[in-house]
Amino acid sequence: MKEINDKAREMMKGYCRVCKVCDGRACAGEVPGMGGLGTASSFKSNVEALEGIRVNMRLLHDATEPDTSTSLLGYDMSMPVMAAPIGGISFNMGGAITEDAYTDAIVGGCKAAGVVGCVGDGVPPYIHEAGYASIKKNDGLGIPFIKPWEGAELDEKLELARAAGCTTFGMDVDAAGLITLRKMGRPVSPKAPAELAKIIEKVHSWGARFVLKGIMTPDEAALAVEVGADAIVVSNHGGRVLDHTPGTAEVLQEVSEAVKGQLVVFVDGGIRTGVDVLKMLALGADAVMVGRPVSVAAVGGLQEGVEKYMETLRGQLVGAMVLTGCKDIASVDINVLF
Template sequence: MNWQEIKKTAREKLKPYCRVCPVCNGIACAGEVPGMGGVGTGSSFKANVEALNRIKLNLSTIHDVKEPETAIEIFGQNLSLPVMAAPITGTTYNMGGAITEEVYCEEVIAGSLMAGTIGWTGDGADPTMYGSGISAIKKNNGKGVPIIKPRAQEEIIKRIRQAEDAGAIAVGVDIDGAGLITMALKGQPVSPKSPKEIEELVKATELPFILKGIMTLKEAEIAYNLGVKAIVVSNHGGRILDHTPGVADVLPEITEKLKGKITIIADGGVRSGVDVLKLLALGADAVLIGRPVVVAVFGGGRDGLKLYFENIKNELKQAMLLTGVASVKSVPKTILRF
C-alpha cells in the first residue's frame, strides 16, 4: 500500500463529498458545507493554504545538523513528531457514510498511536458522534483528546466527565463551532462563550483544558488569563465563517506575545512536512492536520494513517536537514522568507 493507492481508494469511498484533489486547497469543494468544503465562497479554507504557500524557506546546507530531532512532549505524552490528527466528525453527512463514525474514530486513534502520535476526536449534531470518540479513546488507554462543541455549560461538563472516565490526556472545546449550521439544523444548540463561562469549564476539570478556534491575539490572551492550558489557532478549516485570514497570517501575532506561556497548536491548510516546519518557525508548538487524515483513513484505515504520518515525518526531517534545524522544539523564524 502506498499513498497513491490510498488516495485512489479514498476517492471512490468519498465520492462525491470529497474529490481527493491533487492539491487539497478548497477550490473544487467551495461552499460544500455539509461536505468537506469551506463555507460560502470557500475563501477561509483557501486562505489557510495560500497563507502557507506565500511563505518560503531559506535553503541552508552549511551547518552541523546531521540527524534532525522531530520528537516533542505535549500533555505529558512523548510524540515522535509534532503533528496530531485533528478532530473531525460527520462521516455520514460530510463524507458519504462509507465508514461509520465509530470505525472512523477507532482508526484515527489507533493509526495515530501506531505512528507515535495522538488523535483528537470531535463532537457533532448526532450525540453519538462524541460517544464514538470517547469509546475509541477508552479502548486505547486514554491516548486521545476529545473536543466538545460549545453547547450549554451543563452539556459540556457532562461530556468532560465522560472524557475523564475514559482516561483522556486532555479535553477541550472548539469554541469556533458556535455558529455551525448542522448543529442548529439537528436541534443541538451551540453559542459563543463568555470569559466567565470559559473559566467555569477550566475549573471543572483537572485535565489540561484546550480552546480550539482562536484567531486573534485578544482572544488568545483571554484564554491564557483564564487558565486555559492550550489554544488551537484555527478557523475551523474555513467551515464556519467566510473571508477569515489564514492561520499562518495570524499565528505570529499570537506567538510573539504568548510563546512559552501557553501551549500553542496551529490547525489549517497543512499538507506536507514543509508546512509543518513553517508553522513551527512561526511559533507553534505543534500542528493538527484534518482533511488529509480523512483521506488516509478512508483509503487505508489505521495503516493508511500510519503511512501518512510517516510520510509527513520524513518530509519534515528532510526540510529540517535542508534549513539547518536541529530540533522541532526550537525552530528559528530566520529559516523563513516572506
C-alpha cells in the same frame, strides 16, 4: 499514499474529490461535506497563506539526522503533529466506513505513529460516542474536542470523556457558528471568559488539561491565558464556519508572540506536507494539527492509512529540517523563513 488516496476518492465520491492539491476550490460551499463555507475564502486562505511563505535553504551545518520528537501537555511525541478533530462520516465523508472504524483508525493510527489523535463532536450522538470509545481502547491517548454547547450537554460530555480516560480535554469554540445545530434544537454559542474559567477550573480539578480551539487574534489568546487554558489552537475551523477570515498562517506569529511561554500553541489550517509543518513551527507554533489529509487517509486505508500518512509527513519534515539546518524541534525559529 497514492493507493490510499485513490481508494478514498472512490469511497468518498460526492463528498470529497481527494484532489491532488487540497485547496478548497473544487468543494467550495460543500458543507456538509469536506468543503469550506460560502465562497470557501477561509479554506483557501489557509492554503494560500502557507504557500506564500518561503524557507531559507542552508547546507553548511551538521544537522544530518534531525530529532523530530517533542513533549507537550504530558504527551511524548515522535513529532509535533496531531490529528485534528473531524467527525461525521455519514454526512461529511460519504459513510463508506462506520464512525467507529474511522475514529479507531485516527486514534489507533496516531498512537502507532507516536503522535496524538483528536476526535470530534456533534449530532447524532454516535460521533462523540465513537470517539470516546476509541480513546478508551487506546488507554486514554487521544483528545476529545467538545462543542461549546448550551445547557447541561457540555457537562455531560465532559464527564463521558473523563470516563474514557482522557487526560486532556478540548473545546472548539470556533464551532459556535454552526447554526444548523441550533436549528436541530442542539444550540452552541460563544463562551464568555467567566464561564470558560469555571469549565477549565472543573477540568483542572480532575488533574487534566484544557485546550481552547478557535483563537485567531492576540487579544483572545491573552484571554485564554487569563481563564487558565493550558493550550490554544489557532484555527478558523477549516474555513467551515465563517467566510473571509485570514489564513491561520497569516495570524499565527502575532498570536503566538502574545502568549509565548504562557501556554502551548497549536495551529491547524492548510497543512499538507512536512514543509508546511516546519513553516508553522517557525512562525511560533509548538505543534500542528492536520485535518482533511488524515481523514482521507483513514477512509482510504483505515489505521494503516493514517500510519502511512504520518510516516510520510515525518519523512518530509526530516528532509525539510536537514535542508534548513535544524537539528531538532527547538532549533526551528523565524530564521528558517525567507
